[in-house]
Amino acid sequence: MKRIQFLFLLLSMILLNGCLSTSDSKASIQVPESPINEVIEDINIYNEFLMKSNPKEQKYISSYKKYGDLYDSHDEKAAYEVIVKEVIPQYDVLINDVVNYIPKTKELKRIHAIYVTASYKQYATFYLIKGSIEKNESKLMADSLLLLGEATKEVLQYREEYNDLIKKYSKK
Template sequence: MKRRLFAIVLPFILLLSGCFNDPVQDDLLNYVNKEMKQAGKLEAAAVSAYEGVSGANYTDDQTMYDALTKKVIPNYNEFIKELDSVNIETDELKKIHEIYIEGADIQFKAFITIKQALEEQDPALVQEANDMLADAREHIRDYNSKLNNLAKEHDVKLKNN
């Protein structure tokens, strides 16, 4: 009798446990803890190299050019490849990730444009690149906001991103 009861009850327990599964939550956890780890490292390396030679840290065109060609652009190119290879299961997260890819593509084009501006000594290209960087920042802010909202909706706590 016990065996028969167990054979009847076990499938219901397994069925009910499946009802509590949240595929978006699982996808988010995989995304932030595994899929985006390498991408985050590559982005940090590229952005850090750029910040080290721009703004208040700017010293001269050659230093910036060298950083762009040797560190920023190669690392950012690898970062974009990594973003493109991220495995995402749910539509909600895919839509948000696409915002990140768009922002990264714009930022990459901005870095290329800065390199071109330095080669051609063209201030108009510098302004164009700065506009692209501003647009990329908007995309990244939108991505972060939507990712945080999705995480809250699915009880996932994110470290500050």
């Protein structure tokens, strides 16, 4: 059961990572002479933000994998230390960047808000995991999996809507 939980959490982490490293999010957008220049410029700036955030995300994903390996090997004390001293602090840096980034256009603000919400849910998941280890309570782990499932759905929604926005403003 623990193995399945870890795999589900890892899959969700990878999906979130995918939203920061898709080739579509790095697309170069042609800037025509029109009022849509503001949206295009905002997308280009947002792409730069995503690329700068990617190394931070990779760092916490690496730590999360380390946590999962320790947890699967039933070394809960070491797993707890990794969650508390590595995963949560590293994700704290990432989520701080995500929350503090404010797009200029309403189109991108709406889509970024989905990403912020998903990030908060994922962050809460880590605290539920921490609590489940501290209290040796499997219900908290189950709750973390449910919350992570919600976050994963929102990440997929964010990714789809962001890619649609890029396509809408990209030169065809």
